[in-house]
Amino acid sequence: MTGPSDSNKPSSDLLHRMAARRKRDLEAEVRSGRMAPEDLSEAVHRCQSCDNPEDCRHWLTREDTAAAPAPLYCRNRELMLKLKAEER
16 A cells, blocks of 8 residues: 555656657667666666655656756756767
């Protein structure tokens, strides 16, 4: 059974949605060998330990952030910047 605050906990969905903003599929990155499974696991952990999941959810719904870098508070900002730099 989940508690009332469980819906506020960050999930890997936020990470995958953030990557999708970069037009990247993190699972595909791992399958192709462009990303190590351990790196994805660490990214998921960083996302799940975030203190700002509601801010992140809100940021992801805004149209004006589609081309913007990840927010400063994002624990995976460096990864997202790398993915953006690698955009084809």
